[in-house]
Amino acid sequence: MTSLKKSAGPDTVIEAAGLRKEFGPAVAVDDVSLTLERGASLAVVGESGSGKTTLARMLVGLETPTGGTVTVCGRPRKPGRVSSAERRRRAREMQIVFQDPYSSLDKLQRIGAVIETSLDLHFSLTPGERRKRALELLEAVGLSERHASMLPRQLSGGQRQRVAIARAIAVEPQILVLDEAVAALDVSIQAQILNLLADIRERSGIAYVFISHDLAVVHQISDFALVMSGGRVVERGATRALLSAPQEAYTRALRAAVPRPGWKPERRPVG
Amino acid sequence: MTLLDVRNLGVAVPAARDWRTLVDGVDLAIGSGEAVGLVGESGSGKSMTARTLLGLTPPGARVTGDIVFDGDSVTGMSRRELRALRARRVAMVFQDPRAHINPVRSVGDFLTEALIAHLGHTPTEAQARATRLLADVGIPDGARRLRQYPHELSGGLLQRVMIAAVLAAEPELVLADEPTTALDVTTQSEVMAILDELRRERGMAMLLITHDLALAAATCDRLSVMYAGRIVETQESTALTATPRHPYTSGLMLSRPSIDTVVDRLPVIPGRPVAAYESGDGCAFEPRCAHAEAHCRDRRPAVQDLAGARVACVRAGELTLQGDTA
Amino acid sequence: MTFLLRRLAGLAVVLVVASFLVYGLLYLVPGGPMAFLLGNRSGTPEQIAAIREQYRLDDPFLVRYLAWLGDALQGDFGTSLVYRQDVSALLGARSTTTALLVAYATVVIVAVGVAAGTLAGLRPGRADAVISALASAALAVPTFVIGVLLVIVLALGLGWFPVFGPGEGFLGRLHHLTLPAITLSLGSAAFLARITRASVREELGREHVETARSRGLAERHVVRRHVLRNASIPVVTVTGLTVASLLAGSVVVENVFALDGLGSLFVRAILQRDFAVVQAVVLVLVTAFVLVNLVVDLCCKALDPRLSR
């Protein structure tokens, strides 16, 4: 059980304890602990301002925690400056895919080059091998050779998100953090990407940390979930159980607000 | 009684050398007090359709077809008549209140300026009225809020202010363009509830533009689904969710993950949504359609009546499509 | 209020740094301050002693700087080596000429620039094309070239305006300052017109303007209360920057028209290596520049509620 507190076993890929992040006087994340098992999918659910994105950025090292510890694949991540060799080692452990498909790729870099740069950083391959591997990766995310020579702006939003995923899995990480990775996509594209992510996890045994505001998407993609509000975890558990029988008032309100057949919008006093 | 009757509406904007069609052959009718949802993905032309109803088209746009509001042709209106229509009879709620409310004017200015300009209120009367309107949309300390500036309010509160401004005009028709897309789910629920409740109380009709079929189904009497600038299906909300008649409608519903059930893999619509000007001569959905046949490419499918539904699909009669099961 | 205090403190820091640099420059000169102060004059031992005394060259640098700064704060900038006169007395009369010139030009710039820019912004088509073309042309011609052209055409050719000199009495002075003021304002007015046009255009395309239109407000009302009101914020900022740069531009214009202002004093002081005057003029210009910027910031804060948190 990923969600329950227990000592980190050999199959634990992330062990975070007491994470806290302050921005000046504001506390974005307050005492958040989580563990993630190899190959599992953990969702972090919350509304804007809940601290879920800050949590994700701390896990991948884009923000330095004000307090708490993160251990990834058994190695504690020390804060502060680290050598570039250590940064590359960390890159092999965890990668991230962002929300906005338009700005998550360098608009001047061709798609093939995006993947090859990432391979080049982490593996010693001949140019031929590198090119071949890049094409394999593009195919793995549902793109083809003709996309390799294109610039990001020649692709649709969904295709760009596929490139971002290919770039992330190119370094063969243990964990992929998906920060609202399907939120900006059309409904029909969202489904394609969710299926792609399920396929990748099935094939490679990669673990996901799936940051989202969308309970239905979380329901589809994750085994375990944390519900965050105001920087704190308000409820955690196996996703299905959590969403079918939420224990906390906040989780219940969140669930009640999702439109579905027979649903009526509900008016609450202004908070 | 039909309040708004749109016939064969087309909108095209000038592109580099020719015209770029965004809306093509749209028929839409809204009765007084009725709520109609216009559902579609990006590029479907749903937002442009709503803007065209108020004459808010981009510069140089070409509008064809008829828009008749309460017996008067909107397309043939003079600027003065159009202004009067916007002032008192048709009002619009926009998606992003932070961009759509002047940031350097106070909330009070925003609410009272139309009251003073259109209803001849004195500033004091307008202030009092604005405070009551804020109370109606669930903002209790109106007097204080009136003195605040938009950047001091949250997105949810600002969208309530926008709704209050719309109510102030007491229009017969509210055009709501993705009014809750920029908001959190719980805020969305509240804002939709307020909009729904106040609209019903005052007998206003509503056209809700959204990408969220479930949200539209829950708040509207009737739904029209748009794809590539055209309406592909129109039905009563409950009927449409239970028995969709167009493959796109069904695909849209099924590809959306559910909070109640988990499937191993979501049934997907392949490819990406296209805009009207990107589609060929045949059915615009044909390249993505699981039920397409060769003749679907021949010509645009005409809209046909089918057991209370209006569907633009030549195979609609022979297909049994899956809807939302609940 | 704390905003104002913070800004004033920042302003003081800028002035101290500027004064330090201005004073310190004397010591960067090849050969040191003595060589500089003597310049091309050959000094008798008595003169050298007098200069050592006046500039306290025997004291440590910081002591000298602080003494100089203390005097400057009381309005005592020392004595000009060339004019053998108090620097503050030299500055006094000339500041009036420069201030009058800058004020005159400001009025022209704001009136012409904002009006033309607004017109071009609101009326796409011919008015816009003509104004934009004129603005581009005016921006390309350097101030001193405009000045020389005006002198050649209006003063020498047509004889409408006096060519050089400051003039007598207030009206006389204005008459004499008209060509210089036009010269000084043309480029800046064109620049301001461009900025005004661009910001009016930008505001016209804003979503909140669409909202105002969707509510059936009259176009005149929309333009006045939403477009122009919001467009005024960047316009005020740029106006301030422009006015501040006029202080520097006046150096050139005063030279073209042989006006006896701060600018022409400055250039002569540089050529004659009259360093006490150079220091004083730079300090006065920087102070004025910084003050104008402060006023602009205050105006913007008043215009834009988002800035007051």
Place this chain on the structure above:
Amino acid sequence: MTATDALKARRTLRLPRTAPALRRLGPLGVVAAALLAAVTLTTLLAPVLAPYDPDRPDLFNALAGASPEHLLGGDALGRDVLSRLMWGARTTLSGPLLIIFLSTTIGTTLAITAAWAGGKVDAVVSRLLDVLFAVPGIVFALVAVAVLGPGVPGVVLGLTIAYTPYVARVVRSAALRERQLPYIAAAWVQGRSAVGICVRHLLPNLRPLIIAQSVSALGFAVIDLAAISFLGLGVQPPTADWGLMVKSGLDSATRGQPLEALGAGLLIALVVAAVNVLGDRIGRQEGELR
């Protein structure tokens, strides 16, 4: 979704990048480029093209009007005005080019370093820029001249110091915006080095802005250097220089020979206009690419 609608619309309206450079400049841009090319060529070929030695006085030609021998007449010393105009672009243009090269290099380096490092480094650089901004540009040049003595080196130094904060401020705010973008964060998480990200991603993406910025600054630099020469503090006589020629021409004009001042003034204005047009076009393309 309407937000993505708008994004997509903006992206589809972009000009194709492959369009030929000349067509992207537009007709006015082509004229401007041609004018600048002609001026550059003329001044490079001046030793061959100029009818007379620009520095040789000819008392018979002093303050003479236009004639078949001297198409634009002579200046106060009788030197041929046309020949002097042909030579005159050298100092008028080379000084500003040097100023722009130096200020762009220094300003960009400062800006990207500050934007990337953030925190204290950024605070120090920003304060420094604020102080430099508190002094009008031309005053820097004049102070530098006061210290180093009249002449081009002082002016180049002073104007470089004056222009650097403008470049740095614009580039810094663009770099700050750019580094917020997820693709930079993605490169960081991928394990790319800071220098690698700045050189391979940040700089290429800022390049159109930097080019547009320096071209329009070039216009101002031409004006400023010419103005300082006009004041007698920049290029020194007897060098043939447009700014200086306006100065001496003003004197000649009061004595009845306006061609020297008019010719030099007109040429400066044309060159600056051409540079501005080019800067405007490049800037507009940059805007469309965003």
